[in-house]
Amino acid sequence: xxxxxxxxxxxxxxxxxxxxxxxxxxxxxxxxxxxxxxxxxxxxxxxxxxxxxxxxxxxxxxxxxxxxxxxxxxxxxxxxxxxxxxxxxxxxxxxxxxxxxxxxxxxxxxxxxxxxxxxxxxxxxxxxxx
Amino acid sequence: xxxxxxxxxxxxxxxxxxxxxxxxxxxxxxxxxxxxxxxxxxxxxxxxxxxxxxxxxxxxxxxxxxxxxxxxxxxxxxxxxxxxxxxxxxxxxxxxxxxxxxxxxxxxxxxxxxxxxxxxxxxxxxxxxxxxxxxxxxxxxxxxxxxxxxxxxxxxxxxxxxxxxxxxxxxxxxxxxxxxxxxxxxxxxxxxxxxxxxxxxxxxxxxxxxxxxxxxxxxxxxxxxxxxxxxxxxxxxxxxxxxxxxxxxxxxxxxxxxxxxxxxxxxxxxxxxxxxxxxxxxxxxxxxxxxxxxxxxxxxxxxxxxxxxxxxxxxxxxxxxxxxxxxxxxxxxxxxxxxxxxxxxxxxxxxxxxxxxxxxxxxxxxxxxxxxxxxxxxxxxxxxxxxxxxxxxxxxxxxxxxxxxxxxxxxxxxxxxxxxxxxxxxxxxxxxxxxxxxxxxxxxxxxxxxxxxxxxxxxxxxxxxxxxxxxxxxxxxxxxxxxxxxxxxxxxxxxxxxxxxxxxxxxxxxxxxxxxxxxxxxxxxxxxxxxxxxxxxxxxxxxxxxxxxxxxxxxxxxxxxxxxxxxxxxxxxxxxxxxxxxxxxxxxxxxxxxxxxxxxxxxxxxxxxxxxxxxxxxxxxxxxxxxxxxxxxxxxxxxxxxxxxxxxxxxxxxxxxxxxxxxxxxxxxxxxxxxxxxxxxxxxxxxxxxxxxxxxxxxxxxxxxxxxxxxxxxxxxxxxxxxxxxxxxxxxxxxxxxxxxxxxxxxxxxxxxxxxxxxxxxxxxxxxxxxxxxxxxxxxxxxxxxxxxxxxxxxxxxxxxxxxxxxxxxxxxxxxxxxxxxxxxxxxxxxxxxxxxxxxxxxxx
Ligand code: SRM
Ligand SMILES: Cc1cc2nc3c(=O)[nH]c(=O)nc-3n(C[C@H](O)[C@H](O)[C@H](O)COP(=O)(O)OP(=O)(O)OC[C@H]3O[C@@H](n4cnc5c(N)ncnc54)[C@H](O)[C@@H]3O)c2cc1C
Ligand code: SF4
Ligand code: FES
Numbered sequence: 001x002x003x004x005x006x007x008x009x010x011x012x013x014x015x016x017x018x019x020x021x022x023x024x025x026x027x028x029x030x031x032x033x034x035x036x037x038x039x040x041x042x043x044x045x046x047x048x049x050x051x052x053x054x055x056x057x058x059x060x061x062x063x064x065x066x067x068x069x070x071x072x073x074x075x076x077x078x079x080x081x082x083x084x085x086x087x088x089x090x091x092x093x094x095x096x097x098x099x100x101x102x103x104x105x106x107x108x109x110x111x112x113x114x115x116x117x118x119x120x121x122x123x124x125x126x127x128x129x130x
Numbered sequence: 131x132x133x134x135x136x137x138x139x140x141x142x143x144x145x146x147x148x149x150x151x152x153x154x155x156x157x158x159x160x161x162x163x164x165x166x167x168x169x170x171x172x173x174x175x176x177x178x179x180x181x182x183x184x185x186x187x188x189x190x191x192x193x194x195x196x197x198x199x200x201x202x203x204x205x206x207x208x209x210x211x212x213x214x215x216x217x218x219x220x221x222x223x224x225x226x227x228x229x230x231x232x233x234x235x236x237x238x239x240x241x242x243x244x245x246x247x248x249x250x251x252x253x254x255x256x257x258x259x260x261x262x263x264x265x266x267x268x269x270x271x272x273x274x275x276x277x278x279x280x281x282x283x284x285x286x287x288x289x290x291x292x293x294x295x296x297x298x299x300x301x302x303x304x305x306x307x308x309x310x311x312x313x314x315x316x317x318x319x320x321x322x323x324x325x326x327x328x329x330x331x332x333x334x335x336x337x338x339x340x341x342x343x344x345x346x347x348x349x350x351x352x353x354x355x356x357x358x359x360x361x362x363x364x365x366x367x368x369x370x371x372x373x374x375x376x377x378x379x380x381x382x383x384x385x386x387x388x389x390x391x392x393x394x395x396x397x398x399x400x401x402x403x404x405x406x407x408x409x410x411x412x413x414x415x416x417x418x419x420x421x422x423x424x425x426x427x428x429x430x431x432x433x434x435x436x437x438x439x440x441x442x443x444x445x446x447x448x449x450x451x452x453x454x455x456x457x458x459x460x461x462x463x464x465x466x467x468x469x470x471x472x473x474x475x476x477x478x479x480x481x482x483x484x485x486x487x488x489x490x491x492x493x494x495x496x497x498x499x500x501x502x503x504x505x506x507x508x509x510x511x512x513x514x515x516x517x518x519x520x521x522x523x524x525x526x527x528x529x530x531x532x533x534x535x536x537x538x539x540x541x542x543x544x545x546x547x548x549x550x551x552x553x554x555x556x557x558x559x560x561x562x563x564x565x566x567x568x569x570x571x572x573x574x575x576x577x578x579x580x581x582x583x584x585x586x587x588x589x590x591x592x593x594x595x596x597x598x599x600x601x602x603x604x605x606x607x608x609x610x611x612x613x614x615x616x617x618x619x620x621x622x623x624x625x626x627x628x629x630x631x632x633x634x635x636x637x638x639x640x641x642x643x644x645x646x647x648x649x650x651x652x653x654x655x656x657x658x659x660x661x662x663x664x665x666x667x668x669x670x671x672x673x674x675x676x677x678x679x680x681x682x683x684x685x686x687x688x689x690x691x692x693x694x695x696x697x698x699x700x701x702x703x704x705x706x707x708x709x710x711x712x713x714x715x716x717x718x719x720x721x722x723x724x725x726x727x728x729x730x731x732x733x734x735x736x737x738x739x740x741x742x743x744x745x746x747x748x749x750x751x752x753x754x755x756x757x758x759x760x761x762x763x764x765x766x767x768x769x770x771x772x773x774x775x776x777x778x779x780x781x782x783x784x785x786x787x788x789x790x791x792x793x794x795x796x797x798x799x800x801x802x803x804x805x806x807x808x809x810x811x812x813x814x815x816x817x818x819x820x821x822x823x824x825x826x827x828x829x830x831x832x833x834x835x836x837x838x839x840x841x842x843x844x845x846x847x848x849x850x851x852x853x854x855x856x857x858x859x860x861x862x863x864x865x866x867x868x869x870x871x872x873x874x875x876x877x878x879x880x881x882x883x884x885x886x887x888x889x890x891x892x893x894x895x896x897x898x899x900x901x902x903x904x905x906x907x908x909x910x911x912x913x914x915x916x917x918x919x920x921x922x923x924x925x926x927x928x929x930x931x932x933x934x935x936x937x938x939x940x941x942x943x944x945x946x947x948x949x950x951x952x953x954x955x956x957x958x959x960x961x962x963x964x965x966x967x968x969x970x971x972x973x974x975x
Binding site: 070 | 643652680681
């Protein structure tokens with residue numbers, strides 16, 4: 001399930017942004033779902049970028065995604081920020097949750113916002129129908 | 131395209147083995163306008179797989195890893211594979227086959243039913259516990275039988291047949307821990323391939339592997355015990371052998387029964403008779419592979435079958451290919467024994483000369499068969515050291531040069547001149563690929579590495595014995611065409627690890643961001659980040675969890691523990707040299723017991739505690755650090771252990787104190803980050819109880835000091851360490867190891883163990899000795915200083931982490947619920963609850 005911001009019914013406050021280590025993840029509980037939250041380095045725009053995807057690794061079936069290594073693939077138009085599962089190293093697109101090394105598998109992606117220097121993650125009723 | 135042709139012609143292939151696969155692949159690759167609709171009927175339940183590699187099933191390979199080619203072949207338009215579908219009958223009058231209770235018409239029919247194992251008419255050969263060795267199902271049953279007995283002694287097995295297949299089966303049984311005897315009717319092993327001298331050398335080598343060999347022995351009966359299962363073999367000479375299983379590897383017979391019933395002619399010794407175009411006398415009916423009797427005989431090898439498949443594919447598309455004859459070269463894949471024969475191995479050509487080199491002590495026997503002027507190579511047999519096989523086999527029919535005997539000597543073999551190979555020489559006999567075709571793949575078709583050449587030419591994709599030569603050819607061809615062989619680390623760095631190490635050191639770069647900005651692109655990845663972390667650590671900068679390095683670490687390094695399959699971690703405290711006090715054992719045991727951890731003695735002489743959750747790690751380590759333990763770096767590409775034997779302090783044979791030296795070395799090199807893990811071993815005398823020669827650095831005590839060996843490892847490709855320096859004093863020894871390790875750390879590639887590094891280093895071990903021992907590059911003092919810096923700068927990572935509240939705070943399950951246990955971690959491993967896996971627990975695979 002991937003929520004688009006307009007379906008969000010609740011925002012859960014996770015922690016202060018500076019509790020996050022740049023380019024690493026932490027796990028958080030959002031509506032009792034385990035979520036992996038990553039803070040990316042400032043890419044020069046001055047904007048703080050935080051991504052949230054499911055913490056559950058579909059390949060190993062263990063909750064470990066937050067312990068993966070951040071990276072990127074491609075350049076120019078094809079550039080994507082990624083995270084690699086720490087277990088068997090499949091690489092996922094952080095923005096869409098798509099698995100890039102074994103296409104067809106996907107992590108849920110959660111909307112993120114920053115309020116008063118805190119990270120908040122959105123969740124809500126699952127989308128009804130396709 | 132599809133609209134243009136009206137009706138596709140129907141090809142029916144009977145049999146779904148290796149050769150059928152090649153036929154379909156070759157046909158569909160070339161049949162671009164879709165003239166043929168192909169239906170393959172396979173009796174087995176799997177798509178065609180690599181029967182030649184069947185034995186690798188025992189080394190833990192999933193049978194699906196054996197599947198041939200791209201699975202996509204079976205989804206190509208116009209191709210249908212019917213598995214579990216034996217053809218019952220062929221009707222050449224009505225031009226149809228019967229399978230699954232239905233009839234399938236054909237326009238062309240190819241019989242590719244292969245062979246079945248011929249079991250001699252020995253009474254009892256069908257008892258439970260008697261096996262053959264041909265299909266995945268056969269080996270699956272065999273493995274189940276051999277590994278699920280509950281006996282208080284090793285399982286005993288016999289292999290009837292001492293040919294290629296029998297020895298392979300014996301190797302597989304031995305690898306499963308079965309006490310194995312090979313029973314051969316002929317007076318020597320591999321009677322078809324090797325001569326008497328070779329057979330004798332082979333016997334000695336096979337016996338060294340712990341396999342018993344009985345030649346000139348006829349089996350008269352297999353007897354059952356009271357439970358109805360195989361339990362004894364009786365031989366014609368009256369002797370008996372107790373066994374729990376018997377494998378028959380006594381040859382194969384063509385599966386020509388369908389053809390016989392359909393009235394097709396078969397050869398004297400079976401096999402569907404075909405002409406040089408693989409056609410039977412009946413219109414549009416072909417036979418290929420092991421079932422075909424071509425030029426008056428059948429072939430039990432895959433290469434001639436592949437040739438036949440290519441011929442039929444060509445003929446079906448209107449071509450005119452014919453059978454050029456076959457190469458019967460063979461190389462035994464039995465683990466640890468090299469045997470090869472090629473060309474005219476029995477010197478049957480008129481006037482042929484034989485040159486033999488034999489070293490009975492080392493168990494080597496090599497023979498070359500030469501033309502009467504001793505110039506041209508006709509064939510040969512290699513036993514014990516077949517390293518020259520890949521280079522020699524393609525030379526058959528060629529002149530060997532001034533001194534042919536040079537090829538037989540141990541050193542001569544490795545110097546075989548691959549580059550001068552004529553274009554016509556056949557390099558890969560399984561797939562009929564010539565040296566010219568390989569050169570062409572590089573120079574014309576743009577292949578830039580071995581993998582590309584394999585995919586493009588198929589060279590090296592069957593038995594693999596030609597790979598060393600293919601690799602050499604590809605390398606020299608790339609060099610010739612001026613292509614730099616890429617050693618880029620990953621998509622973000624053009625540099626190799628060694629180059630990156632140098633620039634980081636010389637330019638004194640201290641952070642990943644700086645390094646990436648100057649030498650890389652993008653954000654990095656899970657390959658280059660850990661490499662940079664390791665380089666920075668080797669150069670002595672900072673703690674693993676410092677902010678800039680934290681982002682680079684694989685989870686193992688990041689939490690300083692080893693990730694397990696269920697998301698928990700294992701904890702390994704350092705036990706230098708394997709020496710531990712009773713109190714130390716009690717302390718570790720108490721921690722394990724209090725935290726409910728599974729404990730196991732490792733192969734590295736220490737104790738591993740499994741099943742710790744991330745949030746438990748600091749409390750576990752607090753207890754261990756308080757008890758005087760420190761990190762064992764089981765998680766890092768770093769020094770692991772220095773294994774020791776008990777040595778002169780207790781052992782009656784020990785000549786030096788191996789434990790004391792091992793402890794000193796382990797404390798010296800602990801925490802040293804490196805391209806791959808490093809292991810050392812110290813033995814107190816030449817009996818070598820510490821297995822030092824299987825380590826990256828092995829030290830063996832002598833009356834006068836220490837011998838040091840380097841470049842050994844276990845793992846996937848085990849290698850013995852080679853002697854590097856003899857009778858060193860302890861000081862000289864330590865300096866030698868310091869420099870050896872530091873030089874390795876600086877110049878090796880990512881994930882390259884010392885053995886591979888030594889092998890790839892220009893000039894090999896001697897060149898490394900020049901640098902390390904004779905200081906030929908003048909960097910000795912620099913290497914010494916770097917090691918001194920490491921030794922002085924060492925701090926225990928775990929103690930430092932516990933002392934730093936910010937770092938400690940990172941060990942939580944959830945950042946917003948630090949005390950909540952994560953249900954998605956742990957519990958998946960069956961013995962976590964019981965903590966001790968008893969003998970009744972089923973062996974996990
Ligand atoms: C625990 C242990 C097995 C045991 O129960 O005995 C073990 C366990 C692992 N080994 Fe090992 N190896 C262990 C001794 C060995 C040995 C034997 C030895 O050291 O005497 C070998 C062969 C000798 C050698 O290394 O040359 C060995 C060859 C490997 C290899 C293959 C290395 C190679 O060069 O081919 C790997 C894979 C790798 O490192 O890439 C490996 C990798 C692993 C990893 C780290 C796999 C992983 O990534 O999860 C295992 C997890 C360790 C953990 O604690 O969770 N392990 N491993 C042994 C720990 C020894 C120690 O105290 O540190
Ligand atoms: C352990 C082992 C090691 C070997 N090592 C080597 C080696 O190193 N080098 C080498 O060159 N060769 C080796 N071989 C031999 C090689 O595997 C064979 O030469 C090759 O597989 C022959 O291919 P094929 O397609 O003719 O027959 P197969 O691969 O046997 O295929 C025939 C298939 O047809 C099926 N079939 C039979 N009858 C019917 C029917 N009526 N209907 C439907 N399907 C049917 C069978 O079930 C089988 O799957 C080895 C063989 C074994 C068993
Ligand atoms: S290697 Fe030598 S000293 Fe060490 S235990 Fe064995 S016999 Fe004794
Ligand atoms: S010779 Fe067997 S794969 Fe090349």
